[in-house]
Amino acid sequence: MKRTTICLVAALTLLAIASSGMAKEQELIGAGATFPYPLYSKMFDVYSKEYGTKVNYQAIGSGGGIRQLINKTVDFGGSDAVMSEEDLKAAQAPVLHIPTVAGAVVVTYNISGNPSIKLAPDIVADIFLGKIKKWSDPRIVSANAGVKIPDMAITVVHRSDGSGTTNIFADYLSKVSNEWKEKVGTGTSLNWPVGLGGKGNPGVAGLVQQTPGSIGYVELIYALQNKMAFADIKNKKGNWVKPSIASTSKAANITLPDNMMVSLTDTDAADGYPVAGFTWILMYKEQQYGDRAQDKVDELVKLVWWMTHQGQKYAEPMEYAPLSKAAADKAERLIKAVTYGGKPVMK
């Protein structure tokens, strides 16, 4: 309660400063997921130069973004996870999930020589459940004929901080392993059966690189930028897929629901990488709440439209997977559904 009031006061002060100081220049405030933050800051920078609208995005984590949206202290939230039933109820009004880009989570490891290896879903699940304890386990070895797998104990490394990355990974494991679903489940923080925790992608990567025989999971972008070894995973259609930007985008080549509140893990896409997920902009469908002015809402909708269209060209150079055609179409429809006082904002 106390925090809500403080947040409100802070946001109001910000608004007051923004509205008094810059009568013409709009400022939009967003908060949430850290995963798309590098891309968003690039996008917002370009956007403000082009259209003069400043966007202040605070990368405080998906959970924080959802909380701030519920408290109505931000114009939009950012999240790597679909809002929970409980959160949707707390929001009291319909919230739109507009996808901006997709990301993937890769399984990284540190074994002698770091050969490129293949891991089937059940093996990944059993390693992270603590059931497969050695790299020389027959199941790992038989899936990797011709690769020299050392006889080492496995050390599992996971995220210690609550994270959308964990959420995507756990969502995937819950789909491919019943035991995981029952024992551990899906969430941004989990009760891990085994292993060490590292803070953030760098924390996990650091522990993996330091600990011989370790295995962990990090965002694809992080693994690519740091040239880490990561495993090919068998997808639902039985194809071995190397994680990449292209195979992440392809994971969304499925029939997507209209509200886009969909997980991209273990999809039916034939050549899609199975541990993937969207990151969303969250905003209220009905934008007339509090003392929001129409022109501010116009700016917000224009921004989100730009992000899902012209802004998409910044995704790939920064190693994010742009929206597939199907996903972009759905996003378009969602943006057109935004209303102000019951009237659609976009004509």
Add this chain to the structure above:
Amino acid sequence: MLESTGQMIQPMNRADQETQAQAARLRYRAGLTLSEPAFRKILYLAGVSVLVLLIAIFLSLLFASLPSIKKLGIRFLIGRTWDPVTSQFGALPFLVGTLVTSFLALLISTFFSIPISIFLGYYYREGKASSFVKTVIELLAGVPSVIYGFWGLFFFIPIIRFIEVELGAAPYGVGILASSLILAVMIIPYSASLGREVINLVPTDLKEAALSLGATRFEVVRKVILPYARSGIFAGVLLSLGRALGETMAVTMLIGNSNFLPTSIFSPANTMASVIANEFTEATGAVYLSSLVELALLLFVVTTVINVIGKVVIIKTSVT
């Protein structure tokens, strides 16, 4: 202090008072100084505000953790499972992790901090070497904890991993031992500086008397300085314990963040401060959030209890 000012005002009752008051009024108008009562009020307010702040922190933590207190009750304290997915929140592993790392760190640090304070407070009170060491200790206290964390990661972890491999333990490197070692390094400056101050305050007559009776310097330390200064040294140790209990960043980087009760000195574990810092940003759901606040409340209470116990010990052991 209050008493003495009261006494000072009293004798100036008659003629003096008027001129004094006039002078004060003039100065007050000139904006040079405040009147005595106003100044006293300011001091009083400053003192009270600290108390109010403390109570306010406690109360807001308490109110924010009410949902979890109601839902979980005693299970919060004795539960061993911390599972945000199923909303089970047992803080015992974190409580144990916090206490074990902090006290272990304290134990390690006293082996260094007490000799350092004797060195600087008695053997080399003045001189270049002494002031150099003093400055270095102050610098140590000012190093940001994230730097300690990094250093621990690159320096302690490989060494500990080597020992673990030799002993046949799991080669994690991170864990209780690593965090305790880094915490020990971090808290040495606190107990050492305070220890030096108190040892400095041991009356020279006492030390000289002992020396004149034929005591060696070591005997002076043992028989005069340590008994005289022990409550002050203990206060320094206590201050450093408070720092160890609440340290977050360096510990998060080195403890392994594993939510199990530690079984050995090499086990990865977790502390209360570390869990709060790790999970707060992504915590959704009322009970989850409230449990994290309750964890903060628990840390607050633990720190307070340890401080109160410490105060009692200080009073019991103090000379004079």
